[in-house]
Amino acid sequence: MLGxxxxxxxxxxxxxxxxxxxxxxxVLRTRVFARLPRLLLVLAVVIWPFLxxxxxxxxxxxxFFDTTRITGIYLPAEIPLDELLFFLxxxxxxxxxxxxxxSVRSWPVGDGSDEEQRQVxxx
Amino acid sequence: MTxxxxxxxxxxxxxxxxxxxxxxRMVARKAFWASYAIIVFFxxxxxxxxxxxxxxxxxGAAIIGSTSPTTxxxxxxxxxxxxxxxxxxxxxxxSLILLSISLWxxxxxxxxxxxxxxxxxxxxxxxxSRTRD
Numbered sequence: 001m002l003g004x005x006x007x008x009x010x011x012x013x014x015x016x017x018x019x020x021x022x023x024x025x026x027v028l029r030t031r032v033f034a035r036l037p038r039l040l041l042v043l044a045v046v047i048w049p050f051l052x053x054x055x056x057x058x059x060x061x062x063x064f065f066d067t068t069r070i071t072g073i074y075l076p077a078e079i080p081l082d083e084l085l086f087f088l089x090x091x092x093x094x095x096x097x098x099x100x101x102x103s104v105r106s107w108p109v110g111d112g113s114d115e116e117q118r119q120v121x122x123x
Numbered sequence: 124m125t126x127x128x129x130x131x132x133x134x135x136x137x138x139x140x141x142x143x144x145x146x147x148r149m150v151a152r153k154a155f156w157a158s159y160a161i162i163v164f165f166x167x168x169x170x171x172x173x174x175x176x177x178x179x180x181x182x183g184a185a186i187i188g189s190t191s192p193t194t195x196x197x198x199x200x201x202x203x204x205x206x207x208x209x210x211x212x213x214x215x216x217x218s219l220i221l222l223s224i225s226l227w228x229x230x231x232x233x234x235x236x237x238x239x240x241x242x243x244x245x246x247x248x249x250x251x252s253r254t255r256d
Contacts, residue, residue: 010173016169016172017165017169020165027244027245028242028244029245031240031241032241034236035236035237037236038231039227041230042226046222046226053129053133057126062181062182063181064179064182065178065179065180069178090223091223093162093165095223095227097161097162098154099241100158102241102242103243105154105157108154109149109154110147111229112237
């Protein structure tokens with residue numbers, strides 16, 4: 001795929017996701033990375049239920065990977081490193097998206113900053 | 124449990140967390156559904172790459188559709204698949220997206236990096252209050 005080593009195919013898809021979402025931080029001024037402690041806390045919590053699910057699904061054979069298209073680096077429970085990266089990249093892209101929507105629309109989300117959000121939109 | 128069963132259960136658990144445990148009520152908010160509509164469009168593309176190229180494959184015993192074929196891509200539509208991926212992946216994705224966004228809002232409400240808020244977009248000129256006075 002695109003002349004990349006084939007074992008970077010999975011990571012390549014994740015780079016596509018980042019390319020599709022990281023620009024929002026600059027162009028829509030989402031300021032997600034300016035709220036890094038909050039972002040890191042979300043990531044530190046959200047990965048666990050999905051790593052557990054992944055470990056179970058891999059052990060039960062629900063899904064499996066083309067070993068020529070993943071990095072070949074494994075976490076415990078035979079979880080490919082690629083999967084952990086997925087559970088980090090997708091939450092980041094999701095949070096960037098809702099903050100981009102707020103940047104344009106100022107719709108309330110109930111995080112205690114809806115009023116400031118409206119003021120920024122009106123300034 | 125099958126992937127189908129776990130996927131349905133995961134959505135139920137995350138919706139209960141959102142509505143009654145964290146009380147973030149994202150599933151009742153326009154901002155969430157507008158975001159989800161954008162994200163699910165891209166999910167279909169990226170999941171299509173994961174499954175269409177066979178990077179991730181599935182056991183027919185765990186999903187509504189059949190086992191991923193050993194050669195060539197699975198069906199693009201039909202046999203329990205949407206854009207090459209099992210429809211269960213949409214539930215998996217919904218759980219991951221909703222839990223991420225719900226936690227983000229929860230931690231903001233708890234005062235962890237509540238600000239700076241997002242916006243305005245680059246194309247909207249920011250007028251400082253000093254200039255307006």
